[in-house]
Amino acid sequence: xxxxxxxxxxxxxxxxxxxxxxxxxxxxxxxxxxxxxxxxxxxxxxxxxxxxxxxxxxxxxxxxxxxxxxxxxxxxxxxxxxxxxxxxxxxxxxxxxxxxxxxxxxxxxxxxxxxxxxxxxxxxxxxxxxxxxxxxxxxxxxxxxxxxxxxxxxxxxxxxxxxxxxxxxxxxxxxxxxxxxxxxxxxxxxxxxxxxxxxxxxxxxxxxxxxxxxxxxxxxxxxxxxxxxxxxxxxxxxxxxxxxxxxxxxxxxxxxxxxxxxxxxxxxxxxxxxxxxxxxxxxxxxxxxxxxxxxxxxxxxxxxxxxxxxxxxxxxxxxxxxxxxxxxxxxxxxxxxxxxxxxxxxxxxxxxxxxxxxxxxxxxxxxxxxxxxxxxxxxxxxxxxxxxxxxxxxxxxxxxxxxxxxxxxxxxxxxxxxx
Amino acid sequence: xxxxxxxxxxxxxxxxxxxxxxxxxxxxxxxxxxxxxxxxxxxxxxxxxxxxxxxxxxxxxxxxxxxxxxxxxxxxxxxxxxxxxxxxxxxxxxxxxxxxxxxxxxxxxxxxxxxxxxxxxxxxxxxxxxxxxxxxxxxxxxxxxxxxxxxxxxxxxxxxxxxxxxxxxxxxxxxxxxxxxxxxxxxxxxxxxxxxxxxxxxxxxxxxxxxxxxxxxxxxxxxxxxxxxxxxxxxxxxxxxxxxxxxxxxxxxxxxxxxxxxxxxxxxxxxxxxxxxxxxxxxxxxxxxxxxxxxxxxxxxxxxxxxxxxxxxxxxxxxxxxxxxxxxxxxxxxxxxxxxxxxxxxxxxxxxxxxxxxxxxxxxxxxxxxxxxxxxxxxxxxxxxxxxxxx
Numbered sequence: 001x002x003x004x005x006x007x008x009x010x011x012x013x014x015x016x017x018x019x020x021x022x023x024x025x026x027x028x029x030x031x032x033x034x035x036x037x038x039x040x041x042x043x044x045x046x047x048x049x050x051x052x053x054x055x056x057x058x059x060x061x062x063x064x065x066x067x068x069x070x071x072x073x074x075x076x077x078x079x080x081x082x083x084x085x086x087x088x089x090x091x092x093x094x095x096x097x098x099x100x101x102x103x104x105x106x107x108x109x110x111x112x113x114x115x116x117x118x119x120x121x122x123x124x125x126x127x128x129x130x131x132x133x134x135x136x137x138x139x140x141x142x143x144x145x146x147x148x149x150x151x152x153x154x155x156x157x158x159x160x161x162x163x164x165x166x167x168x169x170x171x172x173x174x175x176x177x178x179x180x181x182x183x184x185x186x187x188x189x190x191x192x193x194x195x196x197x198x199x200x201x202x203x204x205x206x207x208x209x210x211x212x213x214x215x216x217x218x219x220x221x222x223x224x225x226x227x228x229x230x231x232x233x234x235x236x237x238x239x240x241x242x243x244x245x246x247x248x249x250x251x252x253x254x255x256x257x258x259x260x261x262x263x264x265x266x267x268x269x270x271x272x273x274x275x276x277x278x279x280x281x282x283x284x285x286x287x288x289x290x291x292x293x294x295x296x297x298x299x300x301x302x303x304x305x306x307x308x309x310x311x312x313x314x315x316x317x318x319x320x321x322x323x324x325x326x327x328x329x330x331x332x333x334x335x336x337x338x339x340x341x342x343x344x345x346x347x348x349x350x351x352x353x354x355x356x357x358x359x360x361x362x363x364x365x366x367x368x369x370x371x372x373x374x375x376x377x378x379x380x381x382x383x384x385x386x387x388x389x390x391x392x393x394x395x396x397x398x399x400x401x402x403x404x405x406x407x408x409x410x411x412x413x414x415x416x417x418x419x
Numbered sequence: 420x421x422x423x424x425x426x427x428x429x430x431x432x433x434x435x436x437x438x439x440x441x442x443x444x445x446x447x448x449x450x451x452x453x454x455x456x457x458x459x460x461x462x463x464x465x466x467x468x469x470x471x472x473x474x475x476x477x478x479x480x481x482x483x484x485x486x487x488x489x490x491x492x493x494x495x496x497x498x499x500x501x502x503x504x505x506x507x508x509x510x511x512x513x514x515x516x517x518x519x520x521x522x523x524x525x526x527x528x529x530x531x532x533x534x535x536x537x538x539x540x541x542x543x544x545x546x547x548x549x550x551x552x553x554x555x556x557x558x559x560x561x562x563x564x565x566x567x568x569x570x571x572x573x574x575x576x577x578x579x580x581x582x583x584x585x586x587x588x589x590x591x592x593x594x595x596x597x598x599x600x601x602x603x604x605x606x607x608x609x610x611x612x613x614x615x616x617x618x619x620x621x622x623x624x625x626x627x628x629x630x631x632x633x634x635x636x637x638x639x640x641x642x643x644x645x646x647x648x649x650x651x652x653x654x655x656x657x658x659x660x661x662x663x664x665x666x667x668x669x670x671x672x673x674x675x676x677x678x679x680x681x682x683x684x685x686x687x688x689x690x691x692x693x694x695x696x697x698x699x700x701x702x703x704x705x706x707x708x709x710x711x712x713x714x715x716x717x718x719x720x721x722x723x724x725x726x727x728x729x730x731x732x733x734x735x736x737x738x739x740x741x742x743x744x745x746x747x748x749x750x751x752x753x754x755x756x757x758x759x760x761x762x763x764x765x766x767x768x769x770x771x772x773x774x775x776x777x778x779x780x781x782x783x784x785x786x787x788x789x790x791x792x793x794x795x796x797x798x799x800x801x802x803x804x805x806x807x808x809x810x
Contacts, residue, residue, distance in 0.1 A: 032718045040726065051733050054743045102599070103772035105765065120591075127587045130594050136601040137765040138740050139609055143553065146596055153594050154564065160591040161571075177535045181570035182528075184540040184563035186556070189513060189521070191546035196739050199549040215725075219718075276547070310632075310721045314625045315447045317725055318455055318618045321732070325462060331606070332471060332519075332551045336462055354516055361547040364514040371515070 012245060019249025026220060027253065032309070036216045041261050044208045048201055049273045055195030056085075057140040062109035063090035063098040070118030076130075080111070080152045085144040098133075108135035109145035124164055140196065190362045191276050198275050202361055203329040205269060206291075206353045209262050211320050213254065213292075214299045218312030221303035243391045247384065251296045258296075262288045270360060279359040283366050287355045290376035294348035297383030304390045323349045329357070348383075351375040426648045430657025433646050434630075438661060444630070448622055448662075452669050455618045456676065463607035468554045472500035473520040474509035481529035487566065491522065497558045513545050520544045520555030522562065532570060540566065550606075600684045600769040608683050612764060613737040615673050616696055617757050620703045621728045623666050627707030628724045630662065631798075632717030640802040651799045659704060666704075670696035678768070686771035695763040695781065702756035702787040712794025715801035731757045759783045 027033050066073050081088050090107060092098040098110045110133040120128035132149055134142040158179050165175035191198045266284050270277035306312040325331050326344040333341065344350045355372035358364035366373060438444045475491065477484045492499045497520070501512050509521045523541040525531075531538035542559040544552040568589045575585045601608050634640040647654035671693055677683045678692065685692060710727070711720045733739065734748060735757040741749055752758045759780035766776040800806065 032722060035722055040722075044726075047730070048733065051730075051744060051748055052739055053745050057740060057743050060740075060742075103770045104776065105770065105772065124587060124591070125584075127590050128592050130592060131597060132594050133597045133599055135769075136598050136604075136609065137769055138737060139604075139606075140738070140740060142598065142604075149594060150560075153592055157590070157592050161588065164588055164591065174535075177537060178571055178574060179567065180537055181535070181567045182532055182540050182563070183537055183567075184542060186560065187541065187543045188546045188552075189510070189543040194546040194549070194552075196549070199546060202547075310629060310717055311443050313721055313725055314629045315443060315451065317621055317625050317728065318451055320729060321614065321618065322455070322458060325459070329548070330550070331462060332468055332548065333516075334470070334472060334551075335465060335468055337464075340458070340462055357547050358514055358516060362514045362545065368511060368514045 015242070016245045016249045016252075019246055020252045023250045023253035024256070027216075027257065030220070030223065033216050033219055036212050036219065037257060038261070041208060041212045041265060044212075045201070045205055045265055045269045048204055049197065049269065049275075052195075052197035052201065055193055055197040057144045057196070058084050059087040060085060060109060060141050060144045061089040061107045062086050062111060062145060063092050063101050063107045064088055065092050065095050065098050065110060065112045067115040068113040068117035068119075070113075072118045072121050072128075073113040076113075076152060076156060077111075079155070080149060083148040083152070085148040102133065102135065105135075105137075108137075108141040109133060111149065121160060124167075190278070197273075198361075200330075201273075201275055202270065202357055203324070203327075203353050205265055206356050207320060207324055207349060209258065209265060209292075210295050210323065210349045210352070213258055213295050214302070214316070214319075215313050217254065217296070217299040218303045218306045218316070219309055221300075222306040222309035222312055225307055226309055243388050243395060246391055247297075247300070247387050251293070251300065251384075251387075254296045255292055258292050259288065262292060266356065266360070276361040278361070278363040280363075280365075283359045283364075284356065286366060287352070287359060287369070287373060287376070290373065290380050291348060291352040291355070293380035294352070294376050294383060297380060297387045298348050301383050301386040301390060304394070323347060326350065327353050329353055345375070346379070348376060348379050351379065422648065423650070423653055426646070426650065426653045427657040427660070430643070430647045430654055431660045433643070434658050434661050444626060444662075445665075447626055448665055448669065451622060452615075452619060452673070456615055456673060459611045459614055460607065460676075460681070463605075463611060466603055466605035466607055467496075468550055468606070469495055470498040471496060471520075471551045471554045471558075472518045473497045473522065473555050473559065474501040474503065474512050474518040475499055476504065476506045476509045476521060476523040477502055478504055478506075478526040479524050479528035480504065483529045483532065484524045487522075487524060487562070490565075491558070491562050494558055494562075496554050513543070516548070518545075519548055519551035520559050522559055600686055607681075610737075612677055612683055612768065613735065613757070613761050614732070615677070616670065616699060616760055616764075617732050617735065619666065619670050619673065619696070620699055620731060620757050620760075623662075623700055623703040624707045624710075624724050624728045625721070626662065627659070627704050628711045628720045629717070630658065631708065631711045632715070632720050635711075635715055635801055635805065636717040638805050640805065644802055651795065651802070654802070655708070663700065663704065666700040667697050670700055683768070685768045687767035687777075689767075691767050691777055692764065695760055695767070695777075695784075698781055698784040699756055699760045702759070702784040705787040705791050706756065708798070709790040709794055712791065712798035712801075715798060731755045734758060735761045737761050753783070756784055756787060 027037065064077060066077070077088065080086065086109065090098070090101055092101070095112060098107070098112075101107045102110060112131040112133070114129060114131070117128050117130070120126045130149075130153065132146065134145050136142055161179045162172065162175045165178060166172060170178070188194055263285060266288065267281050269275070303312065326336065326340055326347065327350040328336060328344065336344065351372045355369050355376065358369040358372065473491070475488050477488065488499055488502060491497060500518050501509060503509055506521075506523060509518070512518045513521060521543040523543070525538050525540070528538045540563050542563060544556045544559070546552045571589050572585050575588060580588075598604055634643050643658070644651070644654050647657055674689075674692055674696055678685050678689050706727075707724065710724050714720045714723060734741075734752045734755045736744075736752060741752050741758070744752070762780040763777050766772040
């Protein structure tokens, strides 16, 4: 009795193994899937790193309109031009001239000193004003121009304040104490460079893993559908009872491939390209387990709807951008309308990317990022059940069809016999 | 001549039938575009990031530190999500992604500041989330500067200076920033007006590759050519007309929504913006024909198209300026239609610049048509002989 039971179980294990090996064979024999799984997963991170090679925006060309033409304005410009963010390329004699340059996109910022600039500073009766015109075609221009100018302004301001208090008869030390009553330090706690690449690429790495896996699985399912290879989807005599074996066997194949790829990409790329990687590599590998499982079962659940090999990619290509934005990386999660935020909780990417950023870029422990980690396991479980349900329905319909055919056949045979 | 037009019409009619037979075409074009428009506009409807959560480490717990908290919380761009006496707690909250910035008020801040001992404030931002961090950074920087300013004001008042003289002493220089064409720093204007045309471009690319490649894959291309009277050009034009109409309607309605209904700024001519999106559709169709012509196997063309199409967003330079890219990518951007569209957008919508800055990208978009001439022969042969591995 027990031996028979064990024997049965052993057969099931062997069948699962067969599904697993068969799936691996399908992946490696399909050049399209190999390209998506291996080439895209490895090439994209490298390509993106080279596109965003310089990380921070530097040397943004700006023009100067100095109507004050004073020592003070020159001193200001001298300090500003030392900043790596900007580069003064044009000195204009009028605002109209600078405007022409801006309209022609030769420059991305204008600084304007009014003619009473020095006078205001020296007489101390009015605040001196500087006007800054920023090109908004890319916010990175604006950030570079505005923040660097602001920094120079703040520095200059303290010096002028001290001068004035001294003029009022305070001594120098006291003036400094008054001006710097509460000095401050600013620290970028994580991602010190504050650059675009070090913020975006870690998030993109997770997205690349997600999307290549997603499209690859859709492609495999679509191909199977096209070839009408129902044995592939559901081996065994009674399809619906073999759901577990198929779900486990197939996902194990994807998991095996992607665990290696994922480890390579998530651990290798940040180290190779000098992106933030202050986290513990072991934790990244731990997070990768539920993330990949969730993505695999998510993709398997969705892939049921792809009728063709290519249709998944055609329809879902723009999903990459939606995933990126709904996850709250490019655009803060707090700014998402509630409905979208709740929807985003159903996507493995949302949790995966935050978990990865917390661990990799911010050095969090698994306890700190427990919310994401647990959510990924829940999603993995949920989508696993959904995958099983889909397979079961598919198997049920298939069995019904086969049975009906079988019955029809038998009836015909009986009829023949009676005749 | 009449014959040609009749054939074009016949091919188009056949195509409309095919289009309606498979839900994919309409869903992937109209459905996806509508969804994306709704999605991106709704997530950025508030424009600039507001009320970004920050933590305050209040080691002082005095009336002044509490006032600093209140005043920070009263600003539009940040809100205090956590007040704690312990820095480790705040750091943990930041690691959990709950706050984007931390303001640390040192112990004895009140006592020190009134006795001129210059207590130091510290603030920290988390650049791993750049948009939130920038917002928090600007606000915390302002708050720290205002703290010294407020103290000076109190001292100077005690010394008997009138308020108008105090102000110019506290702030001897001021920067007035003018953000051209987008004075609110609105992210929707900045991002959506390029993302949506970009998505349209991607849809055009993928669907055109699919529509042509599917004929090759299913070996229906001979029938298609027959309907066109054996004329390759007629077959192409006839096939693409129904799709092109859909894409152009989508593109123009997208720009109408942005520039007319939502009043995104257009400093120049909105007519030229409409023309630009039409040209973008044509350029993407040309690129699609080039890709499927170069690789007349649907699966390869789709994969390459996807790789090329997704890079368009990065290489168009609307987030990360092309100016800062390596020169090999600067050259590559010329092959990205979205890049030219973005140039027209900047020139027409934001800058109202010289007309040549619109004409050159417009001609570049038209130039994409030339690529199709390279593959005409190859694609024609593929249609006749089905001579490529068609799986």
